[in-house]
Amino acid sequence: MFQISTRLRYGLRALTYLSTNGGSGTVSLHEISKNEGISRKYLENIFKLLKKSKITRSVRGREGGYALIKKPEEIGLYEIATALEGKVSLLECIDEKGLCENSSECGVRDFWSDYQDYVKKYMLNLSLADIIEKYYKKI
Amino acid sequence: MFQISTRLRYGLRALTYLSTNGGSGTVSLHEISKNEGISRKYLENIFKLLKKSKITRSVRGREGGYALIKKPEEIGLYEIATALEGKVSLLECIDEKGLCENSSECGVRDFWSDYQDYVKKYMLNLSLADIIEKYYKKI
């Protein structure tokens, strides 16, 4: 439960790599793949999403690669998570009320809604820089 | 992301129903099914797990059904969640360190570990009674 997807874990690792090894230029997926042990093809999928969400930019062709658009301080974990996970809909039952006429769903739904806010809060308060600072750089 | 499984959502609804409509006796899955709009067969799967985790007891035969073993105040949400979701392993990569020699995984792993604790805390501090009190009974 509360499972974090491989895509998000890999994505976060790739972004920390980009932050700490990218400097001002770009980093190729080949390099990230080599150093993080993640399939280059899979990284392509991930970075397609990150680019779409305007977290990274890309340079094509030889010597190309990816770079962060914003500073790590300005990139929130929630932003990264939504970029890679997509839907935030914890509660689809909100739309299909038809089946819940006589049920206690409404109350429980509110509960899950609060739970989601709680989780969201954690993610909103953390930037990529925070994560690197607190967890990654303590070598 | 952070998706709550249908099994857990249904299970929680069924338990709130049991708490508020059960009284001192048992409630049949047929009744819960009818009032909550959940397949009786699916409820069987759920209650098999709840019984296994000693959250509910059962009475077989006619006029039988399920009842809570403990008081709602003594049943924690985390207990319910683990009963229905099973494994709590957010981070399987801890066991398979082989692939992560040269990576930044270690730092990121600590981060996810903290995240898990944060989520867990929320669940540990809530009882079934709390949920009913706060969300369900506000008619």
Add this chain to the structure above:
DNA sequence: TGATATCATATTAGAAAAGTAGGATATAAA
């Protein structure tokens, strides 16, 4: 021109979740 990138689309493989099927067993009411 060639090497090295991203980009685009599509497919596959596998696991997990959601839900179903059919019958065995127990029990109280009729």
Add this chain to the structure above:
DNA sequence: TTTATATCCTACTTTTCTAATATGATATCA
């Protein structure tokens, strides 16, 4: 004692999602 109504048990199907791969087009610099 029969019958209706429960849980119990094992297994199956169906669907959905994730993870990962395949193939080739396109761009760009040395």
